[in-house]
Amino acid sequence: MFLAELLSLCVFPLMMFAVTAGHENGRGTVVVAVSEGNYIILPCSLSSQESLVRTRFHWKKDDEREVFVYDAGLHHNNRCSGQDEHFRGRVSHFSDQLKFGNASIIIRNTKVADSGDYTCDFPFHQPDRETFNVTLVVGAAPKQFVGILNISEVRVQLKCEVRGASPKLRVEWRDSDGNILPAEEPQVSHRDGRYDITLLTTVTRTNTNHFLCAATQEELSHRAADEIFVPAQLFESCSGDTVLIFHLFLGFFLRSSFCLSVCVSSTLQRNSPLKLLSETRDTMFL
Numbered sequence: 001m002f003l004a005e006l007l008s009l010c011v012f013p014l015m016m017f018a019v020t021a022g023h024e025n026g027r028g029t030v031v032v033a034v035s036e037g038n039y040i041i042l043p044c045s046l047s048s049q050e051s052l053v054r055t056r057f058h059w060k061k062d063d064e065r066e067v068f069v070y071d072a073g074l075h076h077n078n079r080c081s082g083q084d085e086h087f088r089g090r091v092s093h094f095s096d097q098l099k100f101g102n103a104s105i106i107i108r109n110t111k112v113a114d115s116g117d118y119t120c121d122f123p124f125h126q127p128d129r130e131t132f133n134v135t136l137v138v139g140a141a142p143k144q145f146v147g148i149l150n151i152s153e154v155r156v157q158l159k160c161e162v163r164g165a166s167p168k169l170r171v172e173w174r175d176s177d178g179n180i181l182p183a184e185e186p187q188v189s190h191r192d193g194r195y196d197i198t199l200l201t202t203v204t205r206t207n208t209n210h211f212l213c214a215a216t217q218e219e220l221s222h223r224a225a226d227e228i229f230v231p232a233q234l235f236e237s238c239s240g241d242t243v244l245i246f247h248l249f250l251g252f253f254l255r256s257s258f259c260l261s262v263c264v265s266s267t268l269q270r271n272s273p274l275k276l277l278s279e280t281r282d283t284m285f286l
Contacts, residue, residue, distance in 0.1 A: 029117075029133040033220050036140045036166075039108045044120035044132045046101035057103045057122045059091075067091060067118065068105050070098075086113065110138045112166045112193040137219050140166040140194060144226040146213050154235050155202050158228060160213035162197045169217045173201040176208040205235040 034040040042059070046052070052070070059067040065084040068076055068091045076083040077092060090108045097104070103120055120132040142165035150157035162171055168190075173181040183201040190196075203211060209232060214225045 029135055031135045031137065033137040033139060034110050035220075036110055036112055036138055038110055039106055040110055040136065040138075041104055041106050042118055042120070042134045042136065044103040044105070044134070046103070046122070046125070046130060049101040052098040052101055052103055052122075055122070056124055057120060059105055060119050060121070061087075061114075062116050063119065068093065070103070107136075112138050112140055114138045115167070115193065137167060139217060139220045139222065140164055141222070142169060142215050142217075142224055144213060144215060144224060146226045146228045148228075148230070148234070149200065151234055155204055156230050156234050157200060157202045158211060158213075158230075160199045160201075160226065162195075162199075162213075162215050164194045164196065165215065165217065166194045167217060167219050168195045169197070169215050171197050171199045171213065171215050173199060173203075174212045174214055175203075175206055176210045176212075181211070203230065205232060209235075 030043060032040055032042065044057075044059075054072050056069075056071040058069040061067050061084070065086070066082050067084065067087050069080055069082065070093055071080060074080045075093065076088075083091075087107070091105055092108075093105050094102055103122070105120075107114060115136055115138045118134045118136060120134070122130045142162040145161045145163070147159055148156060149159040158173065160171060160173065162169065168188075171186060173183050175181060181201045181203065183199050187198040188195060197215075199213070201211075209230045210227060211230065212225050212227050214223060216223045
């Protein structure tokens with residue numbers, strides 16, 4: 001029951017991952033999140049709502065990289081130079097909103113490297129200079145792979161790989177009742193803001209033999225999952241006979257992995273692998 005509910009929930013966050021979201025973190029900084037390859041609006045507006053048409057404001061990332069400058073009609077998309085190459089051609093403002101004090105910008109084709117702290121500054125605003133802070137989180141949906149790594153006596157070792165995720169995520173193995181399974185220490189590698197994580201667990205026979213690898217990105221309220229079914233035959237000792245394992249991967253947003261296996265004795269080894277696979281498939285899907 002738990003697996004069915006969790007798998008049904010996983011599809012919708014994946015589909016809605018492109019939707020932007022924002023909230024204040026309690027320190028006057030607005031936090032916004034978006035998926036890679038989409039667009040995001042970084043909000044910035046004067047509380048007085050006075051016109052910005054004839055004044056200056058600028059956006060910077062991490063206090064040093066020039067994101068966007070507007071100066072009394074000049075800006076980075078016409079004759080104003082100095083914009084960081086990383087943002088060139090991807091950032092624009094809302095010219096029709098300047099008269100209302102709106103200095104928000106939009107970043108298109110978002111990249112993981114866009115993640116960071118942004119400031120919107122009005123250096124010549126009187127009587128008090130105003131500065132706004134925005135933290136941007138650009139996420140990359142993880143690609144998951146589950147499979148069987150080892151078989152020993154009545155135990156099966158399962159492997160879950162999550163590749164190219166950003167920001168860092170939590171990976172867990174669960175049984176069909178939703179219980180978190182004991183697992184080895186995750187193997188984590190990090191490059192260019194993306195994480196690859198491998199998590200191994202060893203399982204024994206259960207009522208369903210269904211197991212789930214769940215990956216959660218808290219900052220993005222995003223969860224993805226991959227399910228694997230382990231046939232009962234794999235929990236039976238083959239007494240030294242050869243074990244043949246076949247995998248079928250099904251699904252669109254989620255892949256369910258079905259493992260077909262045969263213990264091949266010396267008398268059965270005369271049969272061809274294709275015949276064994278055919279016989280096993282017929283048995284599994286009756």
